[in-house]
Amino acid sequence: MKTSMKTPTFYFVDVFAEEKYAGNQLAVVMDTDSLSDEQMQKIANEIHFSETTFVLPKKQNTKEFNVRIFTPTTELPFAGHPTLGTAYVIKHSKTNNNTKQITLNLKAGKIPVTFEQKDGKEILWMKQLKPVFGKTFQIDQFQSLLNLEKSDFDSKYVIQEISTGLPFIIVPLKNLDAVKRARINPTKIHDFVKQTPAGILIFSPETYDSNNQLNVRVFVDVFGIPEDPATGSGNGCLVAYLSKYQYFGTHAVNIKVEQGFEIRRPSKLYLKAKKEDNNLSIYIGGQVVFVAKGKLF
Numbered sequence: 331m332k333t334s335m336k337t338p339t340f341y342f343v344d345v346f347a348e349e350k351y352a353g354n355q356l357a358v359v360m361d362t363d364s365l366s367d368e369q370m371q372k373i374a375n376e377i378h379f380s381e382t383t384f385v386l387p388k389k390q391n392t393k394e395f396n397v398r399i400f401t402p403t404t405e406l407p408f409a410g411h412p413t414l415g416t417a418y419v420i421k422h423s424k425t426n427n428n429t430k431q432i433t434l435n436l437k438a439g440k441i442p443v444t445f446e447q448k449d450g451k452e453i454l455w456m457k458q459l460k461p462v463f464g465k466t467f468q469i470d471q472f473q474s475l476l477n478l479e480k481s482d483f484d485s486k487y488v489i490q491e492i493s494t495g496l497p498f499i500i501v502p503l504k505n506l507d508a509v510k511r512a513r514i515n516p517t518k519i520h521d522f523v524k525q526t527p528a529g530i531l532i533f534s535p536e537t538y539d540s541n542n543q544l545n546v547r548v549f550v551d552v553f554g555i556p557e558d559p560a561t562g563s564g565n566g567c568l569v570a571y572l573s574k575y576q577y578f579g580t581h582a583v584n585i586k587v588e589q590g591f592e593i594r595r596p597s598k599l600y601l602k603a604k605k606e607d608n609n610l611s612i613y614i615g616g617q618v619v620f621v622a623k624g625k626l627f
Contacts, residue, residue, distance in 0.1 A: 336361035336363065337361065337625050337626065337627075338359050338360065338361045338362055338364070338365065338625065338626040339359070339360045339361055339623065339624070339625055339626075340357055340358065340359045340360070340377075340623070340624055340625070340626060341357070341358045341360070341419045341423070341620065341622070341623050342355065342356070342357055342620075342621040342622040342623075343355075343356050343358065343415045343418060343419060343618050343619060343620055343621060344356075344618070344619045344621055345411035345412075345414050345415040345418075345560060345562075345616060345618050346411060346414070346560035346562070346589070346597040346598060346599050346616035346617070346618075347560075347597060347598075347616075347617060347618070347619050348598060348617055348619075349619060350619050350621055351621070352590070352595055352596050352597060352619075353411075353559065353560050353590070353595060353596075353597045353598075353616075353617075353619070354380065354411040354415075354558065354559045354560035354561070354590070354595065354597060355379045355380070355621075356379060356381060356382070356383065356411060356412055356415035356416070357374075357377045357379050357381075357382040357383070358382075358383050358385065358415060358416050358419040359373065359382065359383065359384045359385070359626070360385050360419070360423065360424070361387075362384045362385060362386055362387065363387050365384065367405075370382075370384050370398065370400055371400055371403075371404075371405070373400075373626065374400035374401065374402055375402040375403070377402075378402050379402075380401060380550075380553075380555050380558060381399055381400065381401055381406065381409050381411070381412045382399075382400050382412075383397050383398065383399050383400075383412045383415070383416045384397065384398045384400070385397055385416065385419075385420060386398065393425075393429070393431065393432050393433060394432075394433045394434075394435055394440070395416075395420055395432065395433070395434055395435065396434075396435045397412075397413075397416050397434045397435065397436055398436075398437070399412045399436065399437075401553050401554065401555070402554065403553075403554055404553070405437070406437075406496065406553070407436060407437035407438035407495060407496070408436050408437070408438035408439075408441070408459070408494075408495030408496055408563060409495075409496060409562070409563050410456070410458075410561060410562015410563040410564070410565065410566060410614055411560055411561065411562045411616075413434055413436070413441050413443065413456050413562060414443060414454045414456055414562060414614075414615075414616060414618060415618050416434060417432045417434060417443035417454060417456070418454055418618035420432055421445065422620075429445065430444060430445055431443065431444045431445070436495075438459060438495040438496075439459055439495070441456055441457065441458070441459075442456070442457050443455065443456045446615075451617060452617065452618075453600065453615050453616065453617060454615060454616060454617070454618060455600075455602075455613050455614070455615040456562065456613065456614055456615075457611060457612070457613055458494040458495065458563075458566040458612045458613070458614060459494050459495050460494070460609070460610075461492055461493065461494050461566070461567065461570035461610070461612060462492065462493045462494075463490060463491075463492055463570075463574065464490065464491035464492060464493065464497065465490070465491055466488045466489060466490045466491075467488075467489040467490070467491075467499065468489075469483045469485065469489065471489075472489060472501055472530075474515060474518060475514065475515050475518050475519065475522060475530075476501070476512045476513065476514065476515070476530075476532065477511070477512065477513045477514075477515055478503075478508060478511065478512055481504075482503055482504060482505075482508035482511075483501070483502065483503060483504070483508075484502040484503060484504050484534075486502075487502040487575055487577070488575070489501050489502070490571065491526065491528055492567035492570050492571055493528075493567065494563065494566040494567055494570065494612060495563060495566075496528075496529070496563040496564075497527070497528035497529070497567075498528055498529040498530070498531045498548070498561075498563070498564040498567040498568075499526070499528050499529070499530050499531065500531050500533070500567060500568055500571040501530060501531065501532045501533070502532075502533060502534075502577075503532055503533065503534045504534060505534050505535075505536045506534050506536035506537065506538070506545055507536075508534060509532055509533070509534045509536075509545055509546075509547055509592075510592060512532055512547060514530075514549050514551060514556065519549075519551045523551055523552040527552050528552060529548055529549065529550040529552060529553070529558075529561070529563075529564055530548070530549045530550075530551075531546060531547070531548045531561070531564045531565075531567065531568055532546070532547050532548075532549075533545065533546045533547075533568060533587075537588055538588060538591050539588055541586065542585075542586045542587060542588040542598070543578075543585040543586055543587065544568075544585060544587045544588070545587075545588050545589070545591070546561075546564075546565065546568065546587050546588065546589040546599075547589065547592060548561040548564045548589065550564075557592070557593050558589075558590075559589060559590030559593055559595030559597050560589050560590055560595070560597035560599060560616070561589065562599065562614045562616070565587055565589075565599050565601055565614055566612050566614050568587070568601065569583050569601040569602065569603045569612050569613075569614070570603065570610065570612055572585075572601075572603065573603035573610060573612075581603065581605065581610070582603060582604050582605075583601055583602060583603040583604075584601075584602050584604075585600075585601050586598060586599070586600055586601075587599045587600075587601055597616075598616060598617075599614060599615070599616050600613075600614070600615035600616060601613075601614060601615075602614075602615070
């Protein structure tokens with residue numbers, strides 16, 4: 331006897347956004363019973379957002395959901411804004427509004443997402459995987475890569491690769507002017523990402539909005555994304571960096587970060603780092619906004 335399969339439903343959401351058409355775009359595809367790996371990749375390329383997620387059918391009555399993340403060209407083990415955005419869609423389409431936590435089973439591991447009501451806003455928080463601190467770099471390597479002057483870099487802090495599931499190189503700059511002037515050198519980026527397959531996150535303590543503590547830009551040429559408007563995975567690496575080097579004078583971190591202003595997708599991310607059971611725990615938070623809903627033929 332044939333069993334009928336649901337037509338896949340998709341949602342568009344903006345993640346790390348306080349209103350529609352800001353933050354980072356995400357497509358979430360539900361009812362994926364009938365989709366093969368090849369079809370998922372084709373759909374992600376058709377939608378052509380930086381990431382599209384696919385929620386796999388549940389096999390048991392739990393608050394855990396198996397999720398796969400695709401860019402237009404490849405599958406990822408983890409990414410930040412797809413994690414929060416997918417959890418938001420699951421909560422508001424598959425569970426009830428009293429749900430306080432959902433766990434996503436990603437290729438990188440289990441990522442719990444909690445829902446907090448604060449000042450009339452719903453803030454989603456994900457606890458990221460334990461950070462892994464990689465190699466450090468000299469300023470000279472990034473001076474030409476970012477088309478900046480040596481004086482633009484904050485030499486009090488190192489440039490370092492860190493991963494909480496995806497690797498990013500954290501680059502501290504002195505001021506907002508330096509962040510705004512940064513441009514990836516197209517003749518150098520290809521060879522660089524071949525040798526070091528990681529995103530690049532630059533930041534400064536000067537911001538557009540005085541309510542925020544850091545301004546951030548993220549270049550993800552390694553995944554075919556010139557600039558990302560809001561990067562949960564990259565900011566997870568950033569908060570690990572801020573904690574390790576006590577950028578704010580302590581290992582504890584509780585700040586607001588702005589990103590995406592330079593590409594007209596203003597975003598706000600909440601970053602926390604705190605000691606739990608003698609280990610550093612990293613949390614990234616933000617809001618999610620529904621934009622559209624439809625069906626795949």
